[in-house]
Amino acid sequence: MSDNCPVRVRIAPSPTGDPHVGTAYIALFNMVFARRHEGRFILRIEDTDQARSTLQSEEAIYRSLKWLGLTWDEGPDVGGEYGPYRQSERKETYLEYARRLIESGHAYHCFCDDERVNRVRAEQRDLTGVGRYDGHCRAIALDEARARVAAGEQSVVRLKMPQDGETVLDCPLRGPIAYPNSQQNDQVLLKTDGFPTYHLANVVDDHLMEITHVIRAEEWIPSTPKHLVLYRSFGWRPPTFIHMPILRNRDRSKISKRRNPTSLDYYRRAGILPEAMVNFLANLGYSFGDDIEKFTLAEFIEGFAIERVSLGGPVFDLDKLDWLNGLYLRDLSHEDLLDRVMTEVLSRERLAKIVPLIRERIVRLEEFVPKTEYFFSGALDYDPALLVHKKLTREQVQGALAGAVERLDSVLDWRAETLEETLREFAAEVGIKAGPLFMGVRVAVTGRTASPGLFETMEVLGRPICLFRVRDALRKLTESNGKDTAPSDRPG
């Protein structure tokens, strides 16, 4: 990589779960940096965690970034000269580079089983405060290691961390940070199944894809010294690392879906305009100057300077998002606003799913709107006492809903049958009757004690809004605790 080489940046999301606002945040800054410097913006899918990665989640990443108007120049869906851009299709490449590191003496086969590794790490943690592997297999001669591998013995490949000296991470925003090498683990690079870990795949790909600047979230800082050692071990020049501040809740904790929705799908469903979301994300940790808070993506690109990123933990403040969204809504002409309502809220596609659910429950067309209101709204207003079935205590319902939302969160295949199966299994496991549990969930997702079939309703409502409403129900229960209602008010 020469000093004058064109800027090439990337995002490298792992396709697990819902498309995250943090992915959009990092994508935005990378894209803007690339456009500002007339470089290339690459989307790489890091799906080496085979158990958790899904194609559905990968597609959700493309869909939601496109919704925001973000575009990339290379990626699994658009191709490019540096492909494949999906790590699961590059397994041979990682094997080859792991082999090179072993041959050059920078990595080694480790035959220790999980039991030993866990024990040693616990011992080391007690002894030194850092739970590291003790380097036991470093001493095995390469020939012997090869023979054992050839004989079918299971092994991982570990990085041989230098044991003295330090590795310095020099970030343009944070200045140099020195890490003593002796504190670092002999990181696993290749797992027993031959798949690389994040560290190996990430470094090999960033190098082969000629990435010049790695702009990623602060949470990756602790991994970066290992990455720098990897670059050094390969004899490669590392890219410039820029770690963006982590997005936080109001109480300064890292944003999490337990506090605020983090799925981009939720915000779209909640009627946030994509241009407002982009503007909101741009304002997080970035000062456009002169107290200007509303600006377009084009203006952002034109004025962008990475040095203007501030590190003081930007707060993902939903009031601010609403305020900006309101400004953008009011900028729309009547005609444009009407178009948005027709595509995002009252689309024929959505109505077509609701009609079969509601047809048996109305005798006049005029009932359609009042009886289906919860299909179109966001947070619901109802008496939290309705959540508590008379056969259960408030604590039981709280526990049940908290457990149910965890289970529902793992359902990516959001269909009525899967949802029913999941909740029935959950009820059986924790030993509560399905009926009272379903009633709690029904009230949480519809605000009512009577609705069309619960699971069909949940399917049509969709994952983001259902998860949001069940979490909201839990919050309502917690907040209303103490203001108890007589059992006769409860549904039976």
Ligand code: GLU
């Ligand atoms: N796969 C990592 C993630 O999910 C990529 C981190 C990085 O950008 O290096 O965010």
